[in-house]
Amino acid sequence: MADTSSQSVAFVRTAEIPPSPPPVTESGAVKWVKENLFSGPFNTIMTLIGLFIVFWLLSGLIPWIVNGTWEGGDIRECREILQGSGGGCFAVISERWPQLLFGFQYPDYLRWRPAVAFLLLFLAVPPALFIMFLPRWTLVASAVYPFVAYWLIWGGTILAPIFAALGFIAGYMVFVRAEKLKGFVAGMAAGVLAAAVTWTVGGWIAGFGEDFLALETVESRAMGGFMLNMILGVVCVSLSIPLGIVLALGRQSRLPIVKGFCVVFIEFVRGVPLITLLFVANVVLAYFFPPNSNPDLIIRVIIMITMFSAAYIAEVIRGGLAALPKGQYEAADSLGLDYPQAMRLIILPQALKISIPGIVNVAVGLFKDTTLVSVISMFDLVGMIRGPILSSTDWTGVYWELWAFACVLFFVVCYGISQYSQWLERYLRTDHR
């Protein structure tokens, strides 16, 4: 057998070669360190430099945290306690945390309400994110949450959120009926009309029942702190994804009006800085609403941030749509699926899956961009730190501790979103490419 190539061309295998395990190489931590950290003079030097940098960072950071004090009424007391030990003055956080979290205008005896709303978020989010492991009815929690949260945070009669919810339900039910009879577009129009009627009538009725199961009203002006970032972040992310899908599909439409509108919208919004839009929301937008209706600043800001990120998400999803082979559209068509069915069942599930990293990128960016509202004198977390806290005589000059606190809060949320998206990508990987 050894001379097959030199002597003859003909060869017939007589014995099967059994599969065998790969050769056992030396393994263990020592080998890993040798191979990855000290494999040559250059890498050894780099490793030592790296270790020095890590040491240098930690030698500053650890005493700062460990020697830090959480007690003391203002910066002078803080300095007395610290005695120049190099520790951080975390007392500012233990003293001002309610302001950092809820803003300085939210009545302190009502802070339990947004706190409850925040805790309820942990009931409302899992059904939306992990529906594959939960029964379908749990989605009710996600659907009801926005209305409950609104009622808790803003207060007022419970009739207002109830009618708001009823409007959506009425709109949806009319849409389902009308879609069967007259098609998608007519169904949509009828649904929107039904919702509008419900809201108008509901608003009128709620006007009479202002004290019905009413919580003490809190003005939008009073919203602040990290709560404001969370409100803007959660609302804008959940609104901008569907809007982004609609815009992305609209941009592919064969109808020139729809396509033109979507292209102009996306290109315009993408071409303008978010801060400009926020200033517009602050000053100009009121002119576009009907007279006497002066929607409050938070709604105007939500509209602007949502439009802004929806334009970006639309472009991300357009990338996902473009990545799908044309055959998927053709297969859906050839089976007789109509456009909404093909999109919903075949195209979007795949396009959105491809777009997950991009969408999450936009969502995380959006969440952090909510801090920009501090420039239009809304006191979100950053606005609180820059404004009322740092400029107070009590805490002026306590920069590191406050900004570190802000970083930690944002990091926890953003890292959570990022981890979820990576898990989701792995979970949805069914193509086995």
Add this chain to the structure above:
Amino acid sequence: MAMTDTNPDQTPAAMTVSDEVAIEINGMNKWYGQFHVLRDIDLTVQRGERIVICGPSGSGKSTLIRCINALEEHQQGNIVVDGVPLSSDLKNIDKIRSEVGMCFQHFNLFPHLTILENCTLAPIWVRKTPKKDAEETAMYFLEKVKIPDQANKYPGQLSGGQQQRVAIARSLCMRPRIMLFDEPTSALDPEMIKEVLDTMIQLAEEGMTMLCVTHEMGFARQVANRVIFMDAGQIVEQNEPEAFFNTPQNERTKLFLSQILGH
């Protein structure tokens, strides 16, 4: 194999062809921009007929069958499928598409759905079949294409031949009266071509009306009752398979046949 007991010399006309017209195409023309892809196509397909369309690449054969279920738009002429005229009316198009099954060169299974879900999707959403019935039907056809045990896998886990058979089963689940095949075996390894062809032969024996763009001349000889040769967007020659292969008339047909049968 389904055909082992059938004498290959026996003309496949033994499989029933009725007088009923399944597809009628009259004076159909199609352009891609300035390029005239389909020129004056006239074609009548009887119910139960099995037609193989062949021709050099770029001759318009795929475009022709894709016009039949309106995956491509034609600009001139009439197409009537199963008595339904193909116009720009979306209702008619959806109706025709749900009656006409199609298999593609690259299978085009939905990679995010299991095999079973691939097969039940259209019956559930287009035909409004209850899920349980749709699954029963799907299993029936998956058994027929001999892969019921793969039902819960994803398309990416199957071989090309298996995927194409699933694609056929997926079309059959809609209970189509006509099947279109667009080069169903050209993306497959040689050893997988046979399993797909067997499935198609079985389908032919059951009397399905089939239009098949393929270069499998053995298949054409065995099951077709008409072979159409296209070149440069025109139907150049059509005949019964025996006559088509043994005594081609047109020069271009002769050249084509000598090239594909010559080796």
